[in-house]
Amino acid sequence: MMFQTINQNNKGAAMQNESLLGKLFDFSFKEFITLHIVKYLYILGIVFAAITAFSTIGAGIVTMQYSFWSGLGGILMAPVVFFLLLFLVRLLLEAIVATFRIAENTTTLVERNAKL
DSSP states (O other): OHHHHHHHHHHHHHHHHHHHHHHHTOTTOOSOSHHHHHHHHHHHHHHHHHHHHHHHHHHHHHHTTTOHHHHHHHHHHHHHHHHHHHHHHHHHHHHHHHHHHHHHHHHHHHHHHHHO
């Protein structure tokens, strides 16, 4: 019994890895790949927000040559820019995930009703 459970878990993990590639080449679009890659999109969003924040700091340092207070304001705005962009990316990705989960659940309900 225990070996069956472990074997089924390993088989499920292997099938999940294969299913990602299988879903990529699924021309019927019955399975969604978005839910599998959303964490990677979030990581890209974090990297983008960090690059933008560091660019804001760099622009603030360059601006300090001409106007100290404007440059200081730019430097102090960098964390605000970072967290605002991070919030917007998270909000967008959560909306996308919610939409795809609604679609999956609707498909499941339609399949269950078809069996009745």
